[in-house]
Amino acid sequence: MNTDHLRAFVAAVDEGTFESASALLQISGSAFSQRIKALEKEVGHVLVTRTVPVVPTESGAELLRIARQTVMLEDEARRSLGFHRIPGQAAPTVTLSVAVNADSLASWFLRVLQEAATWDDVELHFYAEDQEHTHELLRNGTVAAAVAENPAPVSGCRSTVLGVMRYWPVASTELLDRHRSTAGVVDWQRVPLVEYGIRDSLQRTGLRRLGVSGTPTTHMVPSVEAYNAAVGYGLGWGMIPESMMPAGVMEGTHRDLAIVEEIGQQETTLHWQHWSSTTSAMDRLTAAVRRAAARMS
Numbered sequence: 317m318n319t320d321h322l323r324a325f326v327a328a329v330d331e332g333t334f335e336s337a338s339a340l341l342q343i344s345g346s347a348f349s350q351r352i353k354a355l356e357k358e359v360g361h362v363l364v365t366r367t368v369p370v371v372p373t374e375s376g377a378e379l380l381r382i383a384r385q386t387v388m389l390e391d392e393a394r395r396s397l398g399f400h401r402i403p404g405q406a407a408p409t410v411t412l413s414v415a416v417n418a419d420s421l422a423s424w425f426l427r428v429l430q431e432a433a434t435w436d437d438v439e440l441h442f443y444a445e446d447q448e449h450t451h452e453l454l455r456n457g458t459v460a461a462a463v464a465e466n467p468a469p470v471s472g473c474r475s476t477v478l479g480v481m482r483y484w485p486v487a488s489t490e491l492l493d494r495h496r497s498t499a500g501v502v503d504w505q506r507v508p509l510v511e512y513g514i515r516d517s518l519q520r521t522g523l524r525r526l527g528v529s530g531t532p533t534t535h536m537v538p539s540v541e542a543y544n545a546a547v548g549y550g551l552g553w554g555m556i557p558e559s560m561m562p563a564g565v566m567e568g569t570h571r572d573l574a575i576v577e578e579i580g581q582q583e584t585t586l587h588w589q590h591w592s593s594t595t596s597a598m599d600r601l602t603a604a605v606r607r608a609a610a611r612m613s
Contacts, residue, residue: 318355371554380456382457408439414462419557421540438600450462451470463587463605467587478612480584487576494538508535508552511536512538
């Protein structure tokens with residue numbers, strides 16, 4: 317397959333419109349459309365919808381990961397061999413798309429960004445997704461690597477253990493007191509909880525430990541900083557990573573917040589999965605991730 321056509325296909329999916337993708341590749345809109353049509357004719361399938369945003373069809377989704385790998389390997393080869401498509405044009409930047417759970421991205425993974433700030437040949441695109449589902453983005457070709465909970469490597473990928481993230485159930489003492497009976501028992505069926513998103517299952521797992529099968533009032537707060545603040549304000553209880561715990565909570569000396577002992581901590585083992593057809597840029601990123609993960613807790 318023509319790599320220019322594959323590059324146009326990837327750009328269309330990433331940019332969301334043919335117009336933006338053609339501008340990114342610095343070609344005319346008609347030339348861009350011809351590349352997409354030529355690729356579709358070659359493979360015998362429609363690969364993308366002509367909608368806004370552009371999305372891959374079922375056939376396109378199957379081709380997307382291979383297309384990304386091909387583009388990444390070509391860029392890496394051109395950079396390492398020192399030749400470019402246009403005389404005088406700067407060496408291509410290698411784009412690495414990575415899926416990371418939001419808690420990691422806001423804590424230990426920041427050390428990866430610190431290292432990456434010194435790289436002048438890599439462009440990083442991050443996708444925030446729950447750790448139970450990041451491998452799905454790897455499987456469908458959206459990303460080249462992922463911090464995932466699932467240890468089983470996606471087909472065509474490698475998987476290595478990074479470490480353990482510990483979460484603790486935290487609630488404001490005022491919130492618990494409002495839902496405590498005269499006998500001192502908290503009615504967990506009625507205590508509101510805070511979730512990061514619809515795929516956040518940590519709190520529900522904690523409630524199942526208590527035998528609670530109903531659905532308490534659930535607040536959705538899709539921001540790590542705002543989530544932790546919501547728990548602190550007493551909007552609901554929630555699972556907070558040990559590394560982000562407010563001072564005094566673990567020690568039991570915080571004035572307003574407390575660990576919910578009856579639910580207990582939950583541990584999530586994280587893995588680093590990435591394409592087997594690696595490049596020096598991916599190897600560098602992998603090394604940075606492993607160094608950062610060594611200081612996870």
